[in-house]
Amino acid sequence: MERTLLKKLKWLPESIEEQNIIYDSPKKGRDELEYVILKSVNLIRQNEMVHFYKLEPDRHIPKHGHDFIEVFYTCKGIVQHIIQGNIVNVKKGELLFMSQNTVHEINPVSEEDVGVYFAFVPEFFHQINAMMEIDNTVAEFIFNSLLGSDKKTSYFHFQTATNKRIHNLIENMIEIILSGKQSSMKLLQNTMLLIFLEMIESFEESYKNEMKQINGGNVMEVINYINQNYKNASLSELSKEMHISVAYLSQMIKKTQG
Amino acid sequence: MERTLLKKLKWLPESIEEQNIIYDSPKKGRDELEYVILKSVNLIRQNEMVHFYKLEPDRHIPKHGHDFIEVFYTCKGIVQHIIQGNIVNVKKGELLFMSQNTVHEINPVSEEDVGVYFAFVPEFFHQINAMMEIDNTVAEFIFNSLLGSDKKTSYFHFQTATNKRIHNLIENMIEIILSGKQSSMKLLQNTMLLIFLEMIESFEESYKNEMKQINGGNVMEVINYINQNYKNASLSELSKEMHISVAYLSQMIKKTQG
Structure with a gap:
């Protein structure tokens, strides 16, 4: 990330009242199953669609959920999330998308690690989805998962x-x-649209690269695995477990879904 | 510009056959009115919409026209264009858009100056225009000028x-x-769309800033000036001459055009 922007982030206020609710939550209930659900109505200002937030160093963010879609980005260093027992290390330049009902916690980061998150109201992604204007399995799967009302955990x-x-x-x-x-909402949405188009393009590339390594046996394994598990797992987790690309995986998903 | 990208540009081949036509053109005719018109069919590959080109140092590019839309960007240093007698210094980070029938020449640049241009088939901008989906005078004026079939010179x-x-x-x-x-055409078009949205937003900002400085007398002056000259001049030239913002100017244009 550009140095001047990192400097700007350094001086950004780190927490607002609603965020303190997370920090304070362990005092309220230490039960494993008990956690706070952050509400967009408290975080995102009226008539706006996004709230932007920077991780505070040396603080553990206890398990919490949200009624919004969270997009996490690591600007510098590494940030460790724990999502339903899965350790997800988000390294510099990597993105983590979490659906509305994903429950996660974040381990403390050092002064050297800079992580930011964007909290989007679901409507924002509904609009991006409509702007896509392409028929693409990966995009369809991601949007369905992020926006899904099935209360399932989905992260990418x-x-x-x-x-x-x-x-x-x-x-x-x-x-x-x-x-x-x-006035910048249009800019913001077109920027997110481009991020999606970029992600889809890179999926398709890795799909082309890895197609050669796939054999018939693997395909059945993937289909079985997906049938049993995919609704609770992330595409990247699955693709790692199966040693195949995310795009190939999404093709399989399409086939199994009929 | 990012150092790695500047390095990439350094090793980019600089000229193709069609471009040599410009360099050689003074030999063919030294008449002031005589100049070569570059054809997109020779520069832009079939099924593609853009050709990308880097300025070669220490070479004067004689007066020439093109049947495509040229977008010039200075990555480093400064590049001097001469458009119908007007000296246009495009500094680092600045953009110059030229309509299909703009005739210009470029003075030699040093090794330290890095300028690039994109040659777009008009269809590319027709599509961007359709993607805009907003009713905006500045955008309308720019697209009409860039795509205009009136054979007039328009540059921004x-x-x-x-x-x-x-x-x-x-x-x-x-x-x-x-x-x-x-496959990247969609990425390219959405990127250009965002560039347009950014430019429009910055126009509107300077419009808001400068409105306070405008009085009734100025407005008539602008209207008269535009009526007499605007078809041959650039918006930025006009706004400079009138000491007002480009966005305000475009509002005037709309009023005079009825």
């Missing part, structure tokens, strides 16, 4: 560390939000 | 040196083209 960990174009777009998204202009 | 020199978001988007556009993938 995108290994975008080497995609400079996505970093530029995230920088732009942060700058647009920091500018604090209402 | 955007003072975008301080807009980091536009720089990021131009970097992305270069990276997308250098990746050489056919």
Whole structure:
């Protein structure tokens, strides 16, 4: 990330009242199953669609849920999330999308690690979905999962560390939000649309690369695995477990779904 | 511009056969009115919409026209264009859009100056125009001028040196083209769409800033000036001459056009 933007982030206020609810939550209930659900109505201002937030160093963020879609990005260093027992290390330049009902916690980060998150009202992604105008399985699967009302956990960990174009777009998204202009919603949505188009393109590439390594046996394994588990797991987790690409996986999902 | 991208540009081949036609053109005719018209059919590959080109140092590019839309960007240093007798200095981070029938020449640049241009078939901008989906005078004026079949010269020199978001988007556009993938047209168009949205937003800002400085007398002056001259001049030239913002100017244009 560009140094001037990192500096800007350094001086950004870190928490608002609603966020303190998370920090204080363990005092209220230490039960494993008990956790706070953050509400967009408290975090995101009226008539706005997004709230932007920077991780505070040296603080553990206890298990919590949210009624919004969270997009997490690591600007510098590494940030460790725990999502339903899965450790997800989001490294510099990587993205983590979490659906409305994903419950997660975040381990403390050092002064050297910079993580930011965007809290979007679901309507924002409904609109991006409508703007896509392409018939693409990966996109369809991601949108359905993120927006799904099935109360299932869905998260997508995108290994975008080497995609400079996505970093530029995230920088732009942060700058647009920091500018604090209402008029910028169109800019913000078109930027997120481009991030999605970039992610889809990189899926398709890795799909082409890895197709050669796939044999018939693997395909059945994937289909079985997906049938049993995919609703609770992330695409990247699955693809890692199966040693195949995310795009290939999504093709399988399409086939099994009929 | 990011150092790695500048390095990539350094090793990019500089000229193709069609471009040599410009360099050789003074030999063919030294008449002031005589100049070569570059044809997109020779520069832009079939089924593609854009050709990307880097300025060669220490070479004067004689007066020439093109049947495509040229977008020029200075990555480093400064590049001097001469458009119908007007000297246009495009500084680092600034953009110059030229309509299909704009005739211009470029003075030699040093090794330290890096300028790139994109040659777009008009169809590309027709599509961007359709994607805009907003009713905006500035956008309308720019598209009409760039795509106009009136054979008039129209160029727009955007003072975008301080807009980091536009720089990021131009970097992305270069990276997308250098990746050489056919599939990337959608990425390219959405990136250009965002560049337009950014430019419109910055117009509107300067419009708001400068409205306070405008009085009734100025307005008539602008209207008269535009009525007499605007078809041959750039918006930025006009706004400079009138000491008002480009957006305000475009409002005047709308009023005079009825």
